[in-house]
Amino acid sequence: MEPIIRLENVSFSYKINEKTKVSVLKNISFSIFPGEYVAIIGHNGSGKSTLSKHLNGILTPDSGDVWVHGHNTKDVNKKRSIRQAVGTVFQHPDNQIVATIVEEDVAFGLENIGVPREEMKKRVDEALNVVKMSPFRHRPPHHLSGGQKQRVAIAGVLAMKPDCIVFDEATSMLDSFGRKEVLQVMRKMNNMGMTIITVTHHMSEAAEADRIIVIEGGQIVMDGPPREIFKHKLELENLQLEVPSVSQMAEVIHSQFNTFSKDIIQENEFIEEVEKFHKEEVGT
Amino acid sequence: MSSEFEISRSITIGQYVPTGSFIHRLDPRIKLLVFVILVVAIAFNTSYFGNAIGLVLSLYLFWASKIPISYGLSGVKPAIPFIVILAVLQLLFQGQLFSDGRVYVDYGFVLITSESIRLVVVSAVRFIEIIFLSSVLTLSTSTTELTHSIQSLLSPLKKIKFPVHEISLITTIAIRFVPTFAIEMEKMMKAQASRGADFGTGGWWRIVQRTKEMFPIIIPLFNIALSRAEDLILAMESRCYTPGGERSSYSVYKAIAKDYLVLLVGLFFSLLLLFYPFPF
Ligand SMILES: Nc1ncnc2c1ncn2[C@@H]1O[C@H](COP(=O)(O)OP(=O)(O)OP(=O)(O)O)[C@@H](O)[C@H]1O
Ligand SMILES: [Mg+2]
Numbered sequence: 001m002e003p004i005i006r007l008e009n010v011s012f013s014y015k016i017n018e019k020t021k022v023s024v025l026k027n028i029s030f031s032i033f034p035g036e037y038v039a040i041i042g043h044n045g046s047g048k049s050t051l052s053k054h055l056n057g058i059l060t061p062d063s064g065d066v067w068v069h070g071h072n073t074k075d076v077n078k079k080r081s082i083r084q085a086v087g088t089v090f091q092h093p094d095n096q097i098v099a100t101i102v103e104e105d106v107a108f109g110l111e112n113i114g115v116p117r118e119e120m121k122k123r124v125d126e127a128l129n130v131v132k133m134s135p136f137r138h139r140p141p142h143h144l145s146g147g148q149k150q151r152v153a154i155a156g157v158l159a160m161k162p163d164c165i166v167f168d169e170a171t172s173m174l175d176s177f178g179r180k181e182v183l184q185v186m187r188k189m190n191n192m193g194m195t196i197i198t199v200t201h202h203m204s205e206a207a208e209a210d211r212i213i214v215i216e217g218g219q220i221v222m223d224g225p226p227r228e229i230f231k232h233k234l235e236l237e238n239l240q241l242e243v244p245s246v247s248q249m250a251e252v253i254h255s256q257f258n259t260f261s262k263d264i265i266q267e268n269e270f271i272e273e274v275e276k277f278h279k280e281e282v283g284t
Numbered sequence: 285m286s287s288e289f290e291i292s293r294s295i296t297i298g299q300y301v302p303t304g305s306f307i308h309r310l311d312p313r314i315k316l317l318v319f320v321i322l323v324v325a326i327a328f329n330t331s332y333f334g335n336a337i338g339l340v341l342s343l344y345l346f347w348a349s350k351i352p353i354s355y356g357l358s359g360v361k362p363a364i365p366f367i368v369i370l371a372v373l374q375l376l377f378q379g380q381l382f383s384d385g386r387v388y389v390d391y392g393f394v395l396i397t398s399e400s401i402r403l404v405v406v407s408a409v410r411f412i413e414i415i416f417l418s419s420v421l422t423l424s425t426s427t428t429e430l431t432h433s434i435q436s437l438l439s440p441l442k443k444i445k446f447p448v449h450e451i452s453l454i455t456t457i458a459i460r461f462v463p464t465f466a467i468e469m470e471k472m473m474k475a476q477a478s479r480g481a482d483f484g485t486g487g488w489w490r491i492v493q494r495t496k497e498m499f500p501i502i503i504p505l506f507n508i509a510l511s512r513a514e515d516l517i518l519a520m521e522s523r524c525y526t527p528g529g530e531r532s533s534y535s536v537y538k539a540i541a542k543d544y545l546v547l548l549v550g551l552f553f554s555l556l557l558l559f560y561p562f563p564f
Contacts, residue, residue, distance in 0.1 A: 056522055080524050088522040095512050096519035098453075100427040100460045107534035109523035114532045124534075140300075140427075142463040156523065 002070070003031035004164050004195055005055055005086065009064035012050060024050045026218040027064070032164065037186075037196045039206035039226075042215035043240040048199045051215065052168045055197065056086040069163070084113060087157030091169040093149035094141075097156075102144075103128065103137040106155045113160070127159040130192075131185050147178025154185055164195035172201060183208065203230075203244040207265040214239065230265050246270040300426045307349035307420065311543040312429035313436050318550030319421045325554035326413050331562035332402065335409045341553060342416035349424045356419045360412055365491060367411050371404045378403060427459045432535055449531065457516070461509075468508055472501050 012025040024047045032038060042048050053059040054066050057073035068085055071078040087109075090096050099105035103124055110120045128134045131151040141149055150170055157165055167186065171179040183205060190196045198209065206212050212229045214222035216239050222229055230236070230243045233251075242248070247265050250273065254262035260277050264270050302308065307315070326338045346353050379395030382403055389396040422430070435452035442448050473481075481500060 053518075058518060058521060080526070083522060083524045088519075090515065090519055090522075092512075092515055094464050095515035098457060098460065098516070098520060100431075100456060104428055104534055108520075108525075111531045111534055112524040112526065112529065114530055116532060117534070117536065120532065120534055140463075141460070142467075153519075160523070 001033055003033050003067075004069060005032040006067040007031070007054070007064070008067070010054060010061040010066060011063045012054065012059060012061050014050075024218050025054070025061070028218070028220055029064075030213065030220060030223065032195060032197060034163065034195055035190075035193055037190045037208070037210045038198070038213060039209035039211070040197065040199045040213045040215060041201070041203070041206050041241060046215045047218040048215055049168055050218075052088065052166045052197070052199055055164075055166050056088055057082050058088075080113065084160050085162055086164045086166060087160055087162040088166045088168065089150065089153050089157055089170045091172055093146045093153065093173060096153050097141045097149060100140055101137075102133065102139050102141060102152050105141065105152060106137075106159050109156055109160045123159045123161070124155075127155040130158060130189065131155045145178060146174045147181040150174060150178065150182050151185060154182070158189070162194075164197065165189070167196070167198040167200075169199050169201065171205065179205075203242060204246070204267065207244050214241070226265050227263065231263075299423065301351050301355065301423045303350040303424075305348065305350040305424065307345065307424045310546055311537050311539040312425050313433040313537055314539055314543040314547050315421065315425055316430065316433040316437060318547060319417060321550060321554040322417060322557075323414055325557035326410055326417075329410075329557045329562075330402070330406055332406065332564055333562040334557050334560070335406050335413065337553075338413045338557060339409060339416075342413050342420065345420045346416065349420055351420065351423050355423055356416045359415045359419045363411065363415060367408050370411075371408055374404045374407060375400065427456070428535070431456045431459070432533075432537070436537070447528075450527065461512070464512075465505065465509065469501060469505060472504055476500055 008029050010025055010028045011023070013021040013023040015021050028051065040048050040051065050059065054061060054073070056068070057066070057079055060066070060074045066073040068078075068082045071082055073079075073082055097105050098108050106124045106127055107120055110123060115123065124137075125134070128137055131154050133148065133151050133155060136144060136148065136152075141152065144152065150173075153170075154165070171182050174182065179202070186196055186198065187208065196209075198205065200206055207226045207230070209226060212222070212224065212226050213220055214229065214236075221239065222232065222235070230247055233243050233247075236242060244265055246267055246269070247262070250260065250264040250270060251262045253260045257277070259280065261273055264273055322338075322341075326335070329335060329338065342356075343353070346356055375396060376394055379397055379400040380393075382399040383395060383397055385398035385402075387395065387397050388401070425433075431452045434455060435448055438446070438448045438451070482497065
């Protein structure tokens with residue numbers, strides 16, 4: 001299968017001034033395939049945001065290449081189609097809403113790529129529907145909660161009909177309720193076939209993905225399904241990361257009752273295991 | 285006690301009050317145009333009678349748009365110090381320029397005549413009328429409608445390469461961030477106050493003191509504004525924004541008969557105020 005995004009030996013450094021450079025990405029290569037749900041984790045300053053800015057050509061590598069649908073992000077003529085194919089939702093809900101009315105903001109990207117008005121109306125409706133924000137379409141954004149604003153930002157990206165959406169810590173400013181709303185939308189879009197890349201500090205969020213990429217010092221140190229990654233508790237701890245809290249709890253229980261599985265990464269698995277365990281205990 | 289921090293509540297700009305009145309449903313472009321010609325007409329009218337008409341008209345517009353007059357008054361209140369200072373200055377120093385009419389006081393450089401009193405009264409009333417009119421406009425028109433109207437009224441200027449769209453985008457973003465910064469400012473004032481800073485203990489007329497109190501807020505606010513701007517640029521670019529690029533437009537407006545009728549009425553009043561020789 002053709003990858004949507006392919007990185008080949010990407011290195012990047014920020015220039016602080018004439019002499020000093022901060023080297024952030026070091027020789028990174030990986031591919032993202034259609035329909036994948038990928039989480040990128042790593043501690044603060046490990047280069048995750050820098051990496052995600054490479055995925056739609058906001059930044060271009062110093063050496064190496066990023067290919068989106070076979071187009072190099074360094075090709076200025078392809079900039080528009082690359083950004084249309086890979087949308088980004090950022091961390092601060094407030095800093096990515098441009099317009100003063102929800103539906104106008106969703107239309108902003110469509111206006112930029114010159115979509116005709118009738119088509120625009122249709123796409124705005126659809127996008128607002130997916131994120132369940134249609135009732136709020138005439139509201140000004142400052143009357144919305146953080147989770148709602150973030151869903152508006154998602155609708156704005158979704159309306160562009162991208163093949164892939166990158167979330168750069170899109171839930172980190174939200175409370176647990178707002179985070180749930182956004183995660184549900186992400187899951188739903190992935191089920192509809194959208195490729196999702198999410199940068200996160202919440203391991204429970206990473207556990208939702210099909211694949212986790214762990215970044216440390218601008219390099220990929222682990223890449224695999226969550227269940228595999230979270231088996232390496234010690235390595236993760238060395239990278240200042242931890243396993244999801246349900247895994248930690250499961251392990252504690254496992255050390256007391258070894259019939260209780262410790263191979264648990266999601267909340268619902270944990271609940272199922274407790275139910276099973278309870279039945280067995282009561283049964284005997 | 286808490287009231288001095290609640291800036292976001294007392295900001296009336298961009299505070300659309302949706303009552304669904306006749307005024308609300310007018311084509312915003314016509315509304316803006318009528319507003320502009322009325323303001324110009326009022327600005328040039330120097331008669332008591334003409335300004336009385338203007339005042340009654342602006343009060344009528346509040347009634348017609350079903351917006352409580354208290355909104356208009358809250359817009360006038362912060363302007364009172366300026367109106368008062370202006371009036372005093374005009375009364376003391378402008379008399380020599382308006383020396384016609386009856387002389388009331390002639391003492392040193394101070395010359396107060398019936399004409400200079402007219403100037404003082406008319407300027408004050410004019411100020412209030414204009415505040416009322418702009419309040420009706422902004423309270424009955426959403427900011428989006430306003431910026432779209434500005435854009436479409438200026439669009440003939442595109443021919444001479446005037447960046448009409450950019451101007452309207454800048455306005456939209458500015459308006460969009462007013463409440464955001466108000467909230468930010470509140471947070472900072474609370475933070476500073478909890479470290480002992482003093483806000484709003486002087487009366488509202490002590491302009492210098494109240495301005496000085498704002499300094500420790502303004503500089504961090506600039507900082508925040510800049511970092512937000514950086515984020516915003518990133519988000520806009522990610523959504524394919526290209527400065528100067530061809531764009532399509534989401535909202536379109538269509539003026540109908542009643543809009544043109546309102547335009548006619550507005551024109552009539554403006555011409556009346558501008559050219560009719562009012563007796564006093
Ligand atoms: N615009 C910039 N100019 C210079 N250095 C930068 C810039 N942005 C980031 N850096 C540096 O690059 C490194 C990686 O930053 P990046 O934002 O990619 O990390 P991150 O993994 O996203 O961190 P976080 O989890 O805090 O979001 C950091 O050391 C940071 O100081
Ligand atoms: Mg980051």
